[in-house]
Every structure is written in structure tokens, then in C-alpha cells.
Amino acid sequence: MLIARYGRPVVIEAMRSALDEVRSAIVANGSSGNFTEASVFDRVASKLEQESTPSLRRVFNLTGTVLHTNLGRAPLPQEAVDAAAVVALGASNLEYDLADGKRGDRDDHIEQQICRLTGAEAATVVNNNAAAVMLVLNSLGADREVPTSRGELVEIGGSFRLPDIMACAGCRLREVGTTNRTHLRDFVEAIGPQTGLVMKVHTSNYEIVGFTATASENELAQVCKERGVPFVIDLGSGSLIDLRRYGLPHEPTPAEALAHGADLVTFSGDKLLGGPQAGIIAGRADLIARIKRNPMKRALRVDKMTIAALSAVLQLYADPDRIAERLPGLRALTRPIEDIRALALRVCPAIAAALSDVASAEPVACESQIGSGALPTFRIQSAGIAIIPLDAKARGAALLRTEAAFRALPAPVVGRVHDGAYVLDLRCLEDEAGFVAQLDQLRHTRETAA
Numbered sequence: 001m002l003i004a005r006y007g008r009p010v011v012i013e014a015m016r017s018a019l020d021e022v023r024s025a026i027v028a029n030g031s032s033g034n035f036t037e038a039s040v041f042d043r044v045a046s047k048l049e050q051e052s053t054p055s056l057r058r059v060f061n062l063t064g065t066v067l068h069t070n071l072g073r074a075p076l077p078q079e080a081v082d083a084a085a086v087v088a089l090g091a092s093n094l095e096y097d098l099a100d101g102k103r104g105d106r107d108d109h110i111e112q113q114i115c116r117l118t119g120a121e122a123a124t125v126v127n128n129n130a131a132a133v134m135l136v137l138n139s140l141g142a143d144r145e146v147p148t149s150r151g152e153l154v155e156i157g158g159s160f161r162l163p164d165i166m167a168c169a170g171c172r173l174r175e176v177g178t179t180n181r182t183h184l185r186d187f188v189e190a191i192g193p194q195t196g197l198v199m200k201v202h203t204s205n206y207e208i209v210g211f212t213a214t215a216s217e218n219e220l221a222q223v224c225k226e227r228g229v230p231f232v233i234d235l236g237s238g239s240l241i242d243l244r245r246y247g248l249p250h251e252p253t254p255a256e257a258l259a260h261g262a263d264l265v266t267f268s269g270d271k272l273l274g275g276p277q278a279g280i281i282a283g284r285a286d287l288i289a290r291i292k293r294n295p296m297k298r299a300l301r302v303d304k305m306t307i308a309a310l311s312a313v314l315q316l317y318a319d320p321d322r323i324a325e326r327l328p329g330l331r332a333l334t335r336p337i338e339d340i341r342a343l344a345l346r347v348c349p350a351i352a353a354a355l356s357d358v359a360s361a362e363p364v365a366c367e368s369q370i371g372s373g374a375l376p377t378f379r380i381q382s383a384g385i386a387i388i389p390l391d392a393k394a395r396g397a398a399l400l401r402t403e404a405a406f407r408a409l410p411a412p413v414v415g416r417v418h419d420g421a422y423v424l425d426l427r428c429l430e431d432e433a434g435f436v437a438q439l440d441q442l443r444h445t446r447e448t449a450a
């Protein structure tokens with residue numbers, strides 16, 4: 001049975017190592033102890049099962065950060081998963097023009113959709129937004145200067161630092177203005193024959209407040225146009241719709257940036273857009289053509305599954321009235337607070353029962369955030385469960401054990417520790433039945449750990 005499931009070599013190897021362990025134990029204890037044939041088999045079976053569990057697995061994101069970079073960012077809608085599966089399972093016209101039977105371009109499958117949603121003339125897609133920024137910089141600014149405001153030299157988690165990306169792309173960063181104030185004249189003075197492009201970066205994950213000034217996009221675009229240098233805006237999250245319609249603060253859209261006169265915009269596919277990991281470059285056709293001729297484009301291109309999934313997601317934007325129910329990320333962000341509170345009341349007894357002897361569990365108010373650097377200081381009212389270990393003397397250690405027990409579930413649960421409690425923010429919990437069904441195993445995990 002094990003051989004049919006795992007293959008002969010793996011089972012033999014596992015049997016040998018289990019028998020070795022038994023032998024060493026016998027030598028150490030001087031007796032055969034309570035080893036039986038069945039107990040050795042059980043050991044082998046559970047070891048094989050453990051080893052065959054994929055490393056990359058589904059988890060429950062109950063951190064309160066909806067687009068959590070460490071937890072895979074935007075969940076895809078079923079339409080996107082189905083579309084990716086179709087092209088993954090067989091041959092497709094990825095780079096084949098079915099009309100004339102000639103070689104095609106993979107961007108053709110999504111360019112029109114992106115242009116329609118952003119107002120751009122042309123567009124291309126690469127592996128992620130970091131790649132998009134790097135490709136734009138290298139294509140338009142290699143060996144040249146790139147004036148950028150000192151207030152916008154961002155670092156995004158996971159080592160995306162604008163000055164470093166510029167260096168990698170072969171550009172010379174030309175810092176202009178100060179941390180809090182950059183004026184149009186700072187750019188005017190910096191632009192010269194050595195300028196490759198002017199870069200503006202959306203300060204996704206921080207805000208500069210107080211005595212501040214920035215050059216307006218319209219004015220900067222005008223200056224760049226007069227001086228004949230491309231004006232590029234890295235938007236980061238790139239929401240394709242105005243989030244104010246859902247009572248969320250506004251996040252700049254690619255359409256607005258292009259309407260302000262940007263020649264190119266770059267943004268992520270898997271942040272607020274709600275698609276697969278990708279970086280989208282949209283704007284002037286001549287610049288997109290230059291970018292596509294850069295040999296680096298080939299190294300940064302996206303897979304067919306990404307194109308299929310992205311296209312399916314962009315298709316959903318054709319119906320803006322239903323987008324918030326159909327895109328899981330946006331659905332979570334716009335989920336009514338009453339729904340989340342009701343969910344907390346429903347699941348709380350099961351959690352309390354599973355933890356009865358070690359911790360209390362009660363519904364609490366909490367705050368979610370968007371994540372992925374979008375609207376960093378904005379919090380959304382949410383509801384969840386606060387789990388408080390009964391062992392008040394060693395609460396810190398007990399909290400760590402609680403977190404570990406939730407992480408050890410078959411579909412691991414990730415919450416956050418806040419104010420002496422382990423809090424599960426339920427905003428992103430959609431599979432309520434799946435979540436509750438595995439809670440029983442919390443007791444089991446705790447007992448084996450104890």
C-alpha cells in the first residue's frame with residue numbers, strides 16, 4: 001500500500017532508517033522494549049506522509065493584513081484559476097497568431113485589456129513590478145541620469161530599494177529636493193542632456209506628513225515634455241478602480257497617472273489589482289516598443305499561466321459593479337463589519353472548546369490593513385477572536401505555543417500577537433467550515449508538544 005502511494009525506493013529507504021532507529025534503541029536500552037511490527041509500520045507511514053507534504057501549502061491568513069506579501073498577496077478568483085489551468089494542461093497559442101498562422105507575441109493576449117483599463121497606447125507585462133521598474137530604467141536610462149525626489153527613494157520589504165535598482169539597471173540616480181519638500185524647480189534644474197528619464201515613485205509604504213511639498217504630476221509631465229525626456233511613475237499597487245466607491249481612501253490609478261501626463265506607469269499585478277504576480281508597464285507606444293526590444297525583457301517575461309490568469313482578472317473589471325464581490329482581495333477589503341462580527345460569534349465556541357484547558361477565547365474588535373504597501377496608515381474596522389493563555393505567569397511563552405499550535409494545523413492558521421493576546425482577524429476567513437473542522441486537532445498538537 002505504501003509502495004503504491006510513495007514508490008518503492010522511498011519506502012525501502014524509510015523502512016531501513018526506521019529499523020536502524022529500532023536497533024539503536026535496543027542497543028541503548030538493552031531490550032527490545034515495546035517495538036512491534038505494527039508500531040514500526042506506523043512510524044514509517046507517518047514519516048512518509050510528513051515528507052510528502054508539499055512545502056508550499058494553503059494557509060489561513062488571519063493576520064488582518066489582507067494582501068500579505070509573505071502569505072502570497074492577492075488570492076485569485078476562480079475564473080483566473082480555471083483560465084490558468086486550461087493553458088497549463090496543454091498547448092496554447094501563447095506566441096502563435098491563429099489568424100495568420102505565424103509567430104505571435106505573448107503580450108498580445110492582454111495588451112488591449114490593459115490599454116482599455118488605463119487609457120494607455122501600449123502595454124507589456126513582466127515577472128513583477130520590481131522587474132518592470134528595472135526594465136524601464138535600463139531601457140530608457142542606462143548610463144544616464146534619473147532625477148528622483150529624495151522623498152521618494154523607497155524601500156519595499158524584501159530588499160527592493162530604489163537606489164539599488166537604479167544601480168543594477170545601470171542608471172545614475174540624481175537626487176533632487178529634500179526628504180520632505182521637493183519642488184518643480186528642483187527637477188527643472190536637474191534635467192539636462194544627460195537625463196535618461198524622470199522618475200516618480202508612489203511612496204507606498206510610508207507617508208511624509210507635516211511641512212511637505214511635491215511637484216505636481218501635471219507640471220512635471222509638462223516640463224518633461226518640453227525637455228524631451230520620458231516621465232515615468234512607479235505606482236506600486238496600481239488599483240484599477242477608484243477605491244472611494246467602497247469607502248476606502250483613494251489610491252492613485254494608472255489611468256489617472258497617464259491622464260496627468262506620465263509617459264509610462266508601472267504597477268503590480270498581485271496587489272490591489274487582484275491578479276497573479278506580475279509587473280505591468282503601460283503608456284506611450286514608442287517607449288513600450290523600446291522596452292520590448294531590450295534583451296532583458298526576454299529574461300523577465302511572464303509564463304502562460306500568468307497571462308491567462310491576469311487576462312481573466314482584467315476581464316472581471318469590465319463589470320465594475322460586480323468586481324468587489326468577484327475579486328477575493330477586494331471582497332475581503334469591502335466585507336461588511338456585521339458579517340465579520342457574526343462570523344466571530346459563530347466560530348468562537350469551537351475555538352474556546354478546542355483550547356478550553358489552556359486559553360480563553362472571545363470575540364473582539366480589531367483592525368485590518370490592506371498590506372503590500374497600499375495605504376500604509378489606513379486601518380479598517382474588523383472583528384476577530386482574542387485567545388488569551390490561562391497561564392498568566394508565563395504568558396509570553398504560552399502565546400508562542402498557541403501561535404505554534406495554530407501554525408501546525410493541516411491548513412496552518414496565521415494570526416498575530418497583540419496586547420498579550422493571540423488575535424485571529426476573521427476578515428479574510430471565507431472557508432469557515434474548513435477552518436472549524438480542523439480545530440479539533442489543536443488539542444492533539446498541544447498534547448504531542450507537551
Ligand SMILES: *Cc1c(COP(=O)(O)O)cnc(C)c1O
Binds near residue numbers: 128131204205278
Ligand atoms: C510593491 C512595490 C514595488 C515592487 O512590486 P513587486 O510586484 O512586489 O515586485 C515597486 N514599487 C512600489 C512603489 C511598490 O509599492
